[in-house]
Amino acid sequence: MARILLVDDDRQIRDMLKLTLERAGHSVVEAENGVQAVSNYSADTIDLVITDIVMPEKEGIETIMDLRNINPSVRIIAISGGGRINPDDYLNWARRFGVKHTFTKPVKRDLLLEAINELMGTECKQVQ
Numbered sequence: 107m108a109r110i111l112l113v114d115d116d117r118q119i120r121d122m123l124k125l126t127l128e129r130a131g132h133s134v135v136e137a138e139n140g141v142q143a144v145s146n147y148s149a150d151t152i153d154l155v156i157t158d159i160v161m162p163e164k165e166g167i168e169t170i171m172d173l174r175n176i177n178p179s180v181r182i183i184a185i186s187g188g189g190r191i192n193p194d195d196y197l198n199w200a201r202r203f204g205v206k207h208t209f210t211k212p213v214k215r216d217l218l219l220e221a222i223n224e225l226m227g228t229e230c231k232q233v234q
Contacts, residue, residue: 167200
C-alpha cells in the first residue's frame, strides 16, 4: 500500500481522511499547511500527496508547485471546500499544474480510493 502525505489545515478533515486511508491499508503522514507538507515530503519517502488548496502559511497551489520542483512526477490529489471563490475554480488551477484527480469537500471515500488506486497502479480495499 501507499505512504500518503495528507495536507489540510482542518483537523477534522485530516482525521476523517486519515481513518479512511488507514482502513484501506495506507500509511499516512500529516501536515496542517504547505510549509509542513514540503518539509515532510523532503524528509520522508512519500508515494502520493493529498492536499487541500485553501490553507494558511502556504496555499495548496503554491505547495503543488514546490512539490513539482522537488519531484516533477509526484502523484498529487487536490481537494477543496472553497474559500473566496468556488472550490471548482481552485481545483481548475490545480489541474493546470498537472493534478489529475481533484475533489470538492466533502470527499467521497470510494472516489478518493479509486483515484489512489489509479495513481498507484494498485487496488486497495474498499472502506465500509
